[in-house]
Amino acid sequence: MSADDNSLLQLVREDLRGFGGYASARTHDLRGEVWLNANESPWANPADAGGGSRRYPDPQPPALRDALARLYACDPSRLLIGRGSDEAIDLLVRVLCVPGRDAVVVTPPVFGMYAVSARLQGAPLLEVPLVEGESGFGVDLEAVARAAEQGAAKLVFLCSPSNPTGASVPLDGIAALARRLHGRALVVVDEAYGEFSDQPSATTLMATHPNVAVLRTLSKAHALAAARIGVLIAHPALVRVLRACQAPYPVPAPCAELAAAALSEEALARTAARVDQVRSERVRLQRALATLAGVVRVHPSDGNYLLVRFADADAAFARLLAAGVVVRDQRAAPQLPDALRITIGTPEQNDRVLAALDAKEAAA
Structure with missing residues (x-):
């Protein structure tokens, strides 16, 4: 076992370090013509024209x-595919945190599933609020490091670009945090909106910082929210443990087939063009909103949304x-009593937003 393997496995709950998980009918690579090992129906459902849904899907x-490994420029051994990023978040908290002992650090206002998963696991939640400045909201990484060290945290979640505030966390800051918490905590960078940002992925840090993990999803830029395909990119030793703790068949076959087709060269080219359009519309909408009466501030954003x-x-x-x-409506979130988050839509949809908020048009 390498030093990196050992340092990561020390973060895993003691009772799960050798856990083998459930051995499903698809766990072993068996070959045959008559499949009678999973108690599946020998006939297809009348509504299933292709007949494939009567069989349990491949877990991964x-x-x-392979398509996701190409997309994210990583080795397939670093990938865990699951039901959206939510499943990976939940797995990480359950696998690393002993209830009542190992804490989770979050940076509110931020995506709420980190806190939900911590609460369900009984993991102490340590909140390090974002700091608002002239350039928008930012993460106080020194405060995050202190909270993790003093609070015995096993997990630090950084959302970059942050939802709902829109700012990315600088890569050099993530690297410094990972270096400081090496052997103590896993730094998880949630890049659900990474396609809309100019910043390179935190996966570029993994070669030198094995305690960095990255969350990606096909829900946003790839327009597959209903397919529920999320990915954790992490050190292979950690991926193996998480896979053992994952549900037996996490990825429905129709969703996997749709996602694979969406990652074809032609589909990716169209997706890239649409991402470019969203980024262009984000600039236009930000500038237009800032001119409207009643708008106090439009925060800069690296995502496909604006916090207004x-x-x-x-x-x-x-x-x-x-x-x-x-x-x-973000008004219940910390520090945001006057804020709404507006997703960037089509040009026509964005014009509709502007028209609705324009006091002069409303008075006409």
Whole structure:
């Protein structure tokens, strides 16, 4: 076992370090013509034209795994495919954190599933609030490091670009944090919106920082939210442990087939063009919103959304709803009592947002 393997396995719960998990009918690579090992139906469902759904799927579909490895420029042994990023977040907390002892560090306001998973596991939650400045919200990485060290944290979640605030966490800061917490905690960088950012992926840090893991998803830029395909990219030793603790058949076959098709060369080219359009529209919408009466601030964003603060957020929310536009109300989130998060839509949808919020048009 290498030193990196050992340092990561020391972060895993003691009772799970040798855990083999459930051996499903698809665990072993067997070959045959008549499959009678999984108590599946010998006939297809009448609604299943292809007949493939009567069989349990491969736990980690090879074609999809290879396509994702190419997409994220990593070795397939570093990939864990699951039901969206949510499953990976939950697995990480359950596998690394002993209830009541090992803590989780988060940076609110931020994606809520980190805290939900910590609470369900009984892991202490350590909150290090984002700091608002002239350039928007940022992570106080020194405070994050102190909280992790003093609070016996096993996991640090960094959302980059951060949801809902929009800022990316600098790679050099992530590297310094991982170096400081080596052997003590796993630094998990959630890059759900990474395609919309100019910053390189934190996967580029893994060769020298084995305690860095990265979350990616096909839900956002790749427009496959309903397929629920999420990926954890991490050291192979950690991936093996997580796989043993994962549900037997996490990826439905129809979803895997759709996702693999969406990662073809032609599909990826169209996705890249749409990402470029979103980035262009993000600039246009940000500038236009900033000119409207009642808009206090539009935070800069590296994601496919804008965090907008209003003099009267309740009225703005109501006007958008009256125009048939649904946005995310952030007013219950820490530090955001006046904020709404607006996803970047098509040019026509963005024009509709602007028209609904334009006081001059509303008065006409």
